Amino acid sequence: MKEIKIKTRDLSLYYGAKMALNSISLDIPEREVTAFIGPSGCGKSTFLRTLNRMNDLIPSVRITGEVLVDSLNIYDKQIDVVNLRKKVGMVFQKSNPFAKSIFENVAYGPRINGINNKSKLEEIVETSLKNAFIWDEVKDRLHDSAMGLSGGQQQRVCIARTMAVEPEIILMDEPASALDPISTAKIEELIFELKKNYTIVIVTHNMQQAARVSDLTAFFYLGELIEFGKTKKIFTTPDKKHTEEYITGRFG
Amino acid sequence: MEQPTVNNKFVFSRESLKKKFRLSEFLSEKIITGVAFLSITIIVLIFFFVFKESLPIFQSGKKEVTKVESAQKQEQYGGDETAATGDSSQALDSSEQVTRTNSSGQEQYGVTTTDTMMIENQVQGVDTITRGSDEATAKSLMGTQWLPVSDNPRYGLIPLFIGTLKITLIAILFAAPIAILAAMFSASFASSWMRELIKPAIELLAGFPSVVIGFFALMIMASFFQDIFGYDGRLNAFVGGVAMALAAIPIIFTITEDALTAVPRTYTEASLALGATRWQTALFVVLPAATPGIFAAILLGIGRVFGETMIALMATGNAAMMGMNPFESVRTLAATIGAEMAEVVFGDTHYSVLFLIGSLLFVFTFTLNAIAEFYVKGILVKRFQGK
Amino acid sequence: MSKAKSLTGGFFIGVTAFSAFLIIAVIAILLIVIIIGGKETFSWEFLTSFPEDGMMKGGIFPAIYGTALMVLIMSVAAVPFGTITAIYLTEYASEKSILAQTIRFAVRTLATVPSIIFGLFGLGFFIKYIGTGMDDVFLGGELKWGQPNILWASLTMALLTLPVVIVSVEEAIRTVPRELREASLALGATKWETIKRIVIPGSRSGIMTGTILAVSRGAGEVAPILFTGAAYYLATLPTSLSDQFMNLGYHIYIMATQSANVDKTLPIQFATTMVLLLLTFMLNLTAVIIRSRLRRKAK
Numbered sequence: 057m058k059e060i061k062i063k064t065r066d067l068s069l070y071y072g073a074k075m076a077l078n079s080i081s082l083d084i085p086e087r088e089v090t091a092f093i094g095p096s097g098c099g100k101s102t103f104l105r106t107l108n109r110m111n112d113l114i115p116s117v118r119i120t121g122e123v124l125v126d127s128l129n130i131y132d133k134q135i136d137v138v139n140l141r142k143k144v145g146m147v148f149q150k151s152n153p154f155a156k157s158i159f160e161n162v163a164y165g166p167r168i169n170g171i172n173n174k175s176k177l178e179e180i181v182e183t184s185l186k187n188a189f190i191w192d193e194v195k196d197r198l199h200d201s202a203m204g205l206s207g208g209q210q211q212r213v214c215i216a217r218t219m220a221v222e223p224e225i226i227l228m229d230e231p232a233s234a235l236d237p238i239s240t241a242k243i244e245e246l247i248f249e250l251k252k253n254y255t256i257v258i259v260t261h262n263m264q265q266a267a268r269v270s271d272l273t274a275f276f277y278l279g280e281l282i283e284f285g286k287t288k289k290i291f292t293t294p295d296k297k298h299t300e301e302y303i304t305g306r307f308g
Numbered sequence: 309m310e311q312p313t314v315n316n317k318f319v320f321s322r323e324s325l326k327k328k329f330r331l332s333e334f335l336s337e338k339i340i341t342g343v344a345f346l347s348i349t350i351i352v353l354i355f356f357f358v359f360k361e362s363l364p365i366f367q368s369g370k371k372e373v374t375k376v377e378s379a380q381k382q383e384q385y386g387g388d389e390t391a392a393t394g395d396s397s398q399a400l401d402s403s404e405q406v407t408r409t410n411s412s413g414q415e416q417y418g419v420t421t422t423d424t425m426m427i428e429n430q431v432q433g434v435d436t437i438t439r440g441s442d443e444a445t446a447k448s449l450m451g452t453q454w455l456p457v458s459d460n461p462r463y464g465l466i467p468l469f470i471g472t473l474k475i476t477l478i479a480i481l482f483a484a485p486i487a488i489l490a491a492m493f494s495a496s497f498a499s500s501w502m503r504e505l506i507k508p509a510i511e512l513l514a515g516f517p518s519v520v521i522g523f524f525a526l527m528i529m530a531s532f533f534q535d536i537f538g539y540d541g542r543l544n545a546f547v548g549g550v551a552m553a554l555a556a557i558p559i560i561f562t563i564t565e566d567a568l569t570a571v572p573r574t575y576t577e578a579s580l581a582l583g584a585t586r587w588q589t590a591l592f593v594v595l596p597a598a599t600p601g602i603f604a605a606i607l608l609g610i611g612r613v614f615g616e617t618m619i620a621l622m623a624t625g626n627a628a629m630m631g632m633n634p635f636e637s638v639r640t641l642a643a644t645i646g647a648e649m650a651e652v653v654f655g656d657t658h659y660s661v662l663f664l665i666g667s668l669l670f671v672f673t674f675t676l677n678a679i680a681e682f683y684v685k686g687i688l689v690k691r692f693q694g695k
Numbered sequence: 696m697s698k699a700k701s702l703t704g705g706f707f708i709g710v711t712a713f714s715a716f717l718i719i720a721v722i723a724i725l726l727i728v729i730i731i732g733g734k735e736t737f738s739w740e741f742l743t744s745f746p747e748d749g750m751m752k753g754g755i756f757p758a759i760y761g762t763a764l765m766v767l768i769m770s771v772a773a774v775p776f777g778t779i780t781a782i783y784l785t786e787y788a789s790e791k792s793i794l795a796q797t798i799r800f801a802v803r804t805l806a807t808v809p810s811i812i813f814g815l816f817g818l819g820f821f822i823k824y825i826g827t828g829m830d831d832v833f834l835g836g837e838l839k840w841g842q843p844n845i846l847w848a849s850l851t852m853a854l855l856t857l858p859v860v861i862v863s864v865e866e867a868i869r870t871v872p873r874e875l876r877e878a879s880l881a882l883g884a885t886k887w888e889t890i891k892r893i894v895i896p897g898s899r900s901g902i903m904t905g906t907i908l909a910v911s912r913g914a915g916e917v918a919p920i921l922f923t924g925a926a927y928y929l930a931t932l933p934t935s936l937s938d939q940f941m942n943l944g945y946h947i948y949i950m951a952t953q954s955a956n957v958d959k960t961l962p963i964q965f966a967t968t969m970v971l972l973l974l975t976f977m978l979n980l981t982a983v984i985i986r987s988r989l990r991r992k993a994k
Contacts, residue, residue: 617921
């Protein structure tokens with residue numbers, strides 16, 4: 057029986073006066089892949105970003121409710137956001153490597169954490185790149201700029217970069233939407249491996265991807281959580297009619 | 309306390325996520341904000357200080373002020389109508405070639421406009437002149453004589469204003485048409501190799517220090533125009549104005565060109581589709597559409613010329629005359645400051661008047677820029693939103 | 696189209712073309728005249744020796760040195776200040792904040808103020824207020840700082856060039872994409888760490904451009920230093936901040952308007968002008984190259 061890693065209780069989010077998330081309550085188990093699906097603008101990315109408090113960067117945002125990670129409310133005033141983000145990593149929709157070498161990209165996180173020893177960094181970089189299934193492709197050009205890689209390679213370097221910080225949870229915001237099918241397949245393979253050690257939450261607009269990759273699926277619509285359950289069930293015998301309509305492509 | 313681990317990592321706990329005080333974060337934010345505050349303070353200080361130093365003129369009943377006159381008179385910069393100033397053919401008095409040591413021990417000789425002006429402690433032969441109350445001074449501001457260095461000093465600003473206006477007028481009369489036409493050429497008619505030549509050339513011109521333009525005017529243009537027009541005074545409003553035009557052209561050109569290229573392509577295409585030629589489109593469609601921007605360009609060109617000091621000092625003759633003749637010497641507001649600031653006594657009337665001139669210059673350029681920015685932007689926005 | 700119309704059209708285009716090439720011609724004439732006038736005198740010796748014989752012979756090394764030193768002090772003052780202010784405006788201040796809008800407005804205004812006004816401020820504030828104050832407090836009234844010198848002149852110039860630095864650096868910082876900042880923060884970096892490791896290195900070329908443009912402006916402007924520290928002839932190079940200094944632009948001005956024997960000094964005047972033009976030209980060119988590379992990167 058897997059422990060619940062992330063639990064949200066009546067989480068609502070407002071942009072100024074406008075409500076974007078309406079009272080979401082969700083239990084995300086550890087070391088499984090949970091997918092968020094729903095049409096554009098339904099709030100799934102917004103909700104994802106509440107899990108590592110990236111919404112804090114937007115001045116007009118207001119949050120009510122709780123987000124508990126391992127029973128700790130991360131919106132508590134006593135919580136250090138910077139440290140939180142070391143434990144909850146994020147991979148973005150469009151890969152965003154720094155304008156540095158591949159090595160320095162992956163070493164960025166450890167350096168911030170005070171690790172400056174050259175051999176230790178090399179070890180971490182190698183491990184992370186291996187875990188991201190990209191070591192073989194870049195091992196001979198670690199000190200070349202990361203900008204010279206293809207989209208799919210960049211995204212895997214970004215994943216390696218996130219893993220180098222040793223988070224427990226990895227949030228992925230449509231990680232493969234900008235990639236070709238082969239790179240997408242590689243990323244999905246990677247996610248399958250990653251869930252052995254990390255709790256993964258992935259937002260995707262590609263239903264087939266959600267069906268392939270995830271253990272649990274949550275369906276969002278207009279800022280509300282419509283249905284949440286085992287992926288198999290959601291995609292074959294969903295409870296809510298709305299879910300069924302979305303799954304079968306009645307609207308998108 | 310032993311905590312349950314996953315992969316050798318501690319699970320989330322209140323301990324590991326407690327709010328941490330980071331010194332470098334705190335310091336960097338405070339310092340950066342502080343520095344920004346400091347720069348805004350200094351900028352505001354500049355404005356206020358210049359105004360403040362001109363206020364004493366308007367306070368009546370000021371006590372008499374002693375003025376220390378330097379042993380080396382600067383007749384070239386007085387308001388004397390007969391002085392043909394700035395003329396390189398005039399020799400200095402031999403008395404001005406004295407070698408002196410200033411208070412930091414550096415040897416220097418030559419002209420005292422370069423020297424420290426507060427030479428109270430060092431001048432040999434001090435003349436003291438007592439001034440009357442400043443009521444007379446405030447009144448004389450509206451007068452027509454600028455004679456700050458005399459027994460009965462008069463601070464009439466009118467000749468300075470007229471001089472500045474003359475120069476500005478001449479400069480803009482030359483600069484605006486040429487720059488606007490050239491911008492039209494670059495925006496609408498020039499082939500790309502021509503544009504590659506024109507734009508860098510304009511940038512080159514923009515980069516010329518004004519002292520170089522002044523030098524060129526003084527040495528070359530002055531004689532050239534004198535040969536052509538055959539007037540007496542080598543340095544005058546015309547020479548100065550044409551030289552100033554050189555300084556104004558890059559500004560007017562650049563902004564006009566931006567305005568012309570900002571006109572939406574749809575205008576051009578619609579006009580051509582109706583059968584107009586390229587030149588008709590440029591003249592009757594694009595140009596009118598860019599009028600606010602061109603207006604702003606001219607305003608900014610005026611602002612540039614109004615406050616230009618070095619060219620005025622070198623090429624205008626520096627005599628405060630008020631006639632309409634473009635071929636006579638003039639003295640501009642900015643040049644007056646530049647010429648006389650070196651020899652005023654701190655705090656006395658002359659000093660305050662020069663600061664007053666500075667304040668006027670500042671207010672004028674500020675207003676020009678404000679108009680150019682707000683009014684013009686407003687019209688442009690309205691126009692392209694289909695008002 | 697009727698012949699008259701096409702004639703008018705041709706004439707009009709011709710007039711615009713004429714204007715454009717007139718400008719180019721004048722620039723060319725100016726350059727040619729100065730080069731002709733100065734090329735005889737322009738030499739390595741000229742650049743490295745001191746003036747002799749009342750400016751009729753010798754070189755202008757002290758003017759070059761003085762200009763360089765002044766510009767250096769000016770940059771030390773203006774570049775960090777301007778850069779930090781730009782960082783504040785882009786990273787710390789919210790767009791709507793009153794302070795940010797005030798700063799931007801003040802910077803824009805400052806950029807258009809006539810340069811002589813800075814000289815006024817330098818004289819009245821730096822020299823007479825701060826300088827004399829320093830003399831009273833530290834030297835018991837002895838006159839040392841309350842008079843024109845290279846320190847006050849450089850600080851005055853720094854104020855003049857501050858807007859240039861701020862605008863250039865701001866432009867450069869904005870080319871660093873938001874996504875990079877987000878990525879850094881998502882990895883658990885603090886705001887300052889992000890600025891230090893990602894934003895500032897990413898805006899290096901902008902900082903360089905701003906500095907070079909400021910230096911170019913500072914090297915060429917004369918009005919602000921007319922009465923805040925420049926001198927025409929000094930026997931020795933400035934060795935302390937309280938010394939006066941010689942300056943290329945100022946030298947040209949005085950020589951052209953007040954030298955005793957114009958014919959003899961004329962070649963030197965031309966050559967000095969050549970030096971100044973060359974200097975500002977090279978600086979501007981460098982800045983333009985860096986800036987266009989920066990703009991290409993942003994696309």
